[in-house]
Amino acid sequence: MARTIAILGGTGPEGLGLANRFARAGEHIVIGSRDAARAQQAASQLRQRIGVSANVEGTDNATATAQSEIVVLTLPFSGQAALLKQLKSVWKAGTIVIDTTVPLAATVGGAATRMIGVWQGSAAEAAMELLPQNVSLAAAFHNLGAELLAGDAPIDCDVLVCSDDERAKQVAMELAGKISGVRAVNGGKLENARIVESITALLIGLNIRYKVHGAGVRFTGLPGS
Amino acid sequence: MARTIAILGGTGPEGLGLANRFARAGEHIVIGSRDAARAQQAASQLRQRIGVSANVEGTDNATATAQSEIVVLTLPFSGQAALLKQLKSVWKAGTIVIDTTVPLAATVGGAATRMIGVWQGSAAEAAMELLPQNVSLAAAFHNLGAELLAGDAPIDCDVLVCSDDERAKQVAMELAGKISGVRAVNGGKLENARIVESITALLIGLNIRYKVHGAGVRFTGLPGS
Numbered sequence: 001m002a003r004t005i006a007i008l009g010g011t012g013p014e015g016l017g018l019a020n021r022f023a024r025a026g027e028h029i030v031i032g033s034r035d036a037a038r039a040q041q042a043a044s045q046l047r048q049r050i051g052v053s054a055n056v057e058g059t060d061n062a063t064a065t066a067q068s069e070i071v072v073l074t075l076p077f078s079g080q081a082a083l084l085k086q087l088k089s090v091w092k093a094g095t096i097v098i099d100t101t102v103p104l105a106a107t108v109g110g111a112a113t114r115m116i117g118v119w120q121g122s123a124a125e126a127a128m129e130l131l132p133q134n135v136s137l138a139a140a141f142h143n144l145g146a147e148l149l150a151g152d153a154p155i156d157c158d159v160l161v162c163s164d165d166e167r168a169k170q171v172a173m174e175l176a177g178k179i180s181g182v183r184a185v186n187g188g189k190l191e192n193a194r195i196v197e198s199i200t201a202l203l204i205g206l207n208i209r210y211k212v213h214g215a216g217v218r219f220t221g222l223p224g225s
Numbered sequence: 226m227a228r229t230i231a232i233l234g235g236t237g238p239e240g241l242g243l244a245n246r247f248a249r250a251g252e253h254i255v256i257g258s259r260d261a262a263r264a265q266q267a268a269s270q271l272r273q274r275i276g277v278s279a280n281v282e283g284t285d286n287a288t289a290t291a292q293s294e295i296v297v298l299t300l301p302f303s304g305q306a307a308l309l310k311q312l313k314s315v316w317k318a319g320t321i322v323i324d325t326t327v328p329l330a331a332t333v334g335g336a337a338t339r340m341i342g343v344w345q346g347s348a349a350e351a352a353m354e355l356l357p358q359n360v361s362l363a364a365a366f367h368n369l370g371a372e373l374l375a376g377d378a379p380i381d382c383d384v385l386v387c388s389d390d391e392r393a394k395q396v397a398m399e400l401a402g403k404i405s406g407v408r409a410v411n412g413g414k415l416e417n418a419r420i421v422e423s424i425t426a427l428l429i430g431l432n433i434r435y436k437v438h439g440a441g442v443r444f445t446g447l448p449g450s
Binding site for chain 2: 113114115148156157160185186187188191192194195196198199201202203205206207209210211212213214215216217218219220221222223
């Protein structure tokens with residue numbers, strides 16, 4: 001049976017970009033949004049861009065979650081906790097949750113080049129506290145800029161995947177490998193997400209200082225690189 | 226007049242590696258250590274390795290600081306504050322200080338893949354508080370592994386330079402460019418050092434997980450890259 005990937009907050013640029021890439025790789029995508037109509041509209045626009053073969057739907061976040069084997073969180077950090085509390089009883093057992101959240105200070109009115117301090121250490125560990133025990137969490141995709149994800153050109157960036165769950169880590173690494181140009185890198189434990197998340201603030205600063213739109217990161221000295 | 230570069234804590238692997246690279250680039254190096262005799266011994270060994278042309282001396286940290294236009298801090302974080310307090314009245318006005326310190330948890334008996342929280346935000350900002358007003362500070366070289374610095378092979382890694390002082394930033398970027406293979410990248414304000422420092426913990430984790438010794442980082446999407 002084909003798997004379904006929900007992209008929650010999927011009408012935002014980051015979520016829409018991931019939906020675009022995963023749909024192009026042949027995955028069945030459900031864009032989730034607070035507003036089902038907006039999600040359907042985004043899905044329809046994405047199908048028009050990618051072509052009739054694209055398997056993309058849209059619905060509200062809870063419905064998207066309930067029907068999916070993989071759920072990707074792409075909301076601003078300020079909306080993460082409220083959504084996860086709302087979804088508490090919705091998850092299918094065994095769902096793989098992939099958190100892409102970066103707690104930029106922008107989420108509370110500050111700069112996109114600064115982070116806010118999260119008591120748990122990272123947005124991913126904050127999400128972990130609010131998820132039921134019968135789902136698995138990985139953190140990934142933080143450092144891929146939305147502008148790069150929007151097209152279909154190869155992306156010159158590694159994706160660090162952090163998780164304490166082997167299965168979740170494998171699935172997130174496999175999905176990262178489906179984005180043209182991207183290499184999945186084992187980022188270790190979920191607690192390392194705090195570093196990976198903060199690299200996004202650094203990349204946003206590089207975009208500003210160097211007047212570019214797609215600063216990314218590659219790790220060197222690894223086997224095969 | 227030729228400039229002198231002091232490497233404080235320069236008998237440790239990171240400091241010795243930077244001394245090696247800067248001496249090979251023709252710079253006049255003074256290795257500083259708590260123990261002048263150990264510094265002299267390290268300098269003598271380095272001269273033997275590099276060749277008779279190498280301009281490398283060794284002395285105690287305070288003497289090295291007093292005679293140098295550029296002072297590079299390469300001590301473990303646990304020794305940084307005590308040293309800077311001790312050096313308070315020693316600095317020449319206008320000295321460029323380059324902090325390479327990474328507050329790894331290892332400095333208090335924890336893991337080298339974890340950071341300790343520094344109240345000021347970063348080791349560099351902690352150093353800033355303890356330096357006199359008439360010197361300039363940049364943070365750089367955090368992500369270059371000591372094993373890579375020891376030889377003379379090109380290093381496949383960028384060096385992010387963070388500073389609130391234009392002159393200090395320029396000097397640190399110029400020095401980074403003297404290490405074969407290395408590209409200097411403008412890391413923005415000194416406060417960004419907290420992110421750059423933490424990338425070192427991530428690279429140490431990559432070294433462990435991938436069983437390599439020289440994981441590094443490159444930024445993509447920048448002009449000319």
